[in-house]
Amino acid sequence: MKLGMIGLGKMGGNMAERLRRGGHEVVGYDAFSDASEVASLEALAEALAGDGPRVAWVMVPAGDPTEQTVTDLAALFEPGDLIIEGGNSNWHDSVRRGAALAEQGIGFIDAGTSGGVWGLENGYALMVGGTDESVAVAQPVFDTLAPAGGFAHVGPVGTGHFTKMVHNGIEYGMMQAYAEGYELLTKADLGIDVQAALECWQEGSVVRSWLLDLLVAANKQDPGFAEIRGVAADSGEGRWTVLEAVNHGVAAPVISAALFARFVSQQDESLAMKAVAALRNQFGGHAVVAEAEGPSAHAAQGPAADA
Numbered sequence: 590m591k592l593g594m595i596g597l598g599k600m601g602g603n604m605a606e607r608l609r610r611g612g613h614e615v616v617g618y619d620a621f622s623d624a625s626e627v628a629s630l631e632a633l634a635e636a637l638a639g640d641g642p643r644v645a646w647v648m649v650p651a652g653d654p655t656e657q658t659v660t661d662l663a664a665l666f667e668p669g670d671l672i673i674e675g676g677n678s679n680w681h682d683s684v685r686r687g688a689a690l691a692e693q694g695i696g697f698i699d700a701g702t703s704g705g706v707w708g709l710e711n712g713y714a715l716m717v718g719g720t721d722e723s724v725a726v727a728q729p730v731f732d733t734l735a736p737a738g739g740f741a742h743v744g745p746v747g748t749g750h751f752t753k754m755v756h757n758g759i760e761y762g763m764m765q766a767y768a769e770g771y772e773l774l775t776k777a778d779l780g781i782d783v784q785a786a787l788e789c790w791q792e793g794s795v796v797r798s799w800l801l802d803l804l805v806a807a808n809k810q811d812p813g814f815a816e817i818r819g820v821a822a823d824s825g826e827g828r829w830t831v832l833e834a835v836n837h838g839v840a841a842p843v844i845s846a847a848l849f850a851r852f853v854s855q856q857d858e859s860l861a862m863k864a865v866a867a868l869r870n871q872f873g874g875h876a877v878v879a880e881a882e883g884p885s886a887h888a889a890q891g892p893a894a895d896a
Contacts (some may be wrong), residue, residue, distance in 0.1 A: 680750040
């Protein structure tokens with residue numbers, strides 16, 4: 590089928606390529622890429638005109654870029670056309686957009702999309718929300734993008750991005766567990782061959798997974814991760830997952846701890862731990878490390894029991 594792909598970055602560009610390989614006709618548009626095939630959204634809408642409804646997949650950063658793109662596209666599309674939004678949008682925004690577009694007679698699908706840069710060859714897991722009618726229109730596209738078994742119509746508009754949000758929250762917890770286990774292996778004074786241990790887990794172990802495969806590859810490429818700093822950004826989806834867990838009264842200690850660990854990684858120094866050190870000094874006279882002493886003096890103290 591024919592569709593427009595708006596946003597030709599690492600995800601959108603690869604998805605367009607996978608669709609072309611699958612026999613679809615894709616018109617790509619990206620205001621910031623030389624790969625763009627049309628000069629504007631207006632030109633994209635014109636290029637998609639023909640028999641049947643126009644279908645466009647929006648794959649731009651969440652937030653204002655998505656909001657603006659969907660708004661502009663809605664002004665160009667007509668009743669019966671379909672907009673698929675595949676970014677990491679907040680599901681509340683997707684519900685709102687879907688309702689507004691429905692008033693115009695324009696279909697809307699929120700498509701949670703997972704697969705990263707590997708999706709071009711391996712396919713993308715797709716978790717989509719929308720009406721049965723809208724999903725049926727785009728089904729040939731979903732069938733090409735997703736690997737066998739990697740597609741699910743999970744409910745009405747909003748459920749696609751809610752499902753992707755939870756998926757990413759789980760991802761936070763899994764990555765944190767692997768990272769903590771990795772550090773413990775490296776810290777043990779036993780001469781453990783960490784790379785060999787990780788590779789062993791890839792075969793038959795209950796903790797084998799694609800994330801583990803990526804950890805093995807990353808450690809092999811940069812043993813001990815000597816070339817990068819331990820700073821990990823947090824996406825909005827991690828925060829949204831924790832907030833939704835609170836809203837629904839669902840205990841999510843692993844995902845929450847993983848999110849907070851990323852906050853810590855983004856700090857050069859923890860003001861909270863300064864306060865802890867000061868309190869221990871106040872009630873127990875425990876030593877504190879002066880700013881001038883630096884991190885080596887801090888490490889030399891070792892573990893000590895609180896009073």
